Amino acid sequence: MPRSLWKGAISFGLITIPVKLYGATEEKDISFKQVHPADGGKIKYKRVCEKCGEEVPYAEIGKGYEAPDGRMAVLSKEDLDTLPLSSAKSVDVVQFVDEDEIDPTYFEKTYVVEAEGPGAKPYVLLRDALVKTGKSAVVKVALRSRESLALVRPSGKVLLMHTMLWPDEVRDNDFAAPDGDIKASDAEVAMAEMFITQMEGTFNPGDFSDSYREALDAVVQAKLSGVAVEEKAEQPSSGGGEVVDLVAALKASVEAAKAKRAAAAGQGTDDKDDEKKKAAS
Missing domain, CATH: 2.40.290.10 (Ku70; Chain: A; Domain 2)
Known part of the structure; x- marks a missing residue:
């Protein structure tokens, strides 16, 4: 608890x-220490006063507010308590x-x-x-x-x-809005709606995992074990170029989503068949 x-x-x-x-x-992020790569030693920092050059213990560090003109207002514990x-x-x-x-x-x-x-x-x-x-x-x-x-x-x-x-x-986010003259055609919106329909589902957090953290943990464990890190195949780039024909791109996306859903449904059927075979044996 x-x-x-x-x-x-x-x-x-x-x-x-x-x-x-x-x-x-x-x-659940993997946390790292700052180290000296040559010998693996951890890097330590000292809290030093910029005026007198003395190292200041953490317990003696106070709170100060610096005004735009450089003046410093030092607040004591009593100031904060009141x-x-x-x-x-x-x-x-x-x-x-x-x-x-x-x-x-x-x-x-x-x-x-x-x-x-x-x-x-x-x-x-x-x-x-x-x-x-x-x-x-x-x-x-x-x-x-x-x-x-x-x-x-x-x-x-x-x-x-x-x-x-x-x-x-909370910042005003109007600055990020696209130009008001940009419009999506009815055909583009209809195809986008079709793609959304193909991808809709019930959100289950357990269906998702942090693939980056899993891969990073594998690298860390390999380093600790002295084993060579297995190289992964390079992922194909999604491309950052401008899409000229949005309808064609969305149509291809819909077909890909249908194929993915059908494959997932087929995998689910195979899993059920395996369970039935195990139960029968």
């Missing part, structure tokens, strides 16, 4: 729900909304909310009420000395909390 990252309470009207938060995700974080140990519900009202761009990190002690009954009450109304709760919460907006929503038997960015932290 993971270690809880935060303890506090959800304020649901006059009801208080003691809770713990746990990270809902974990990164900041008015009313939600320091509470999750205050400020609004109930439909989940699809919120652009996923705002979502930052996901936490699992666990009821603590006497909070189990009101936890279930809030969870079931959200399910019944089809709503999610917009809340304010302070995590790691930073106040955030967040969304609390039901997921199966638990509540999840998604911390969110503030509006001024």
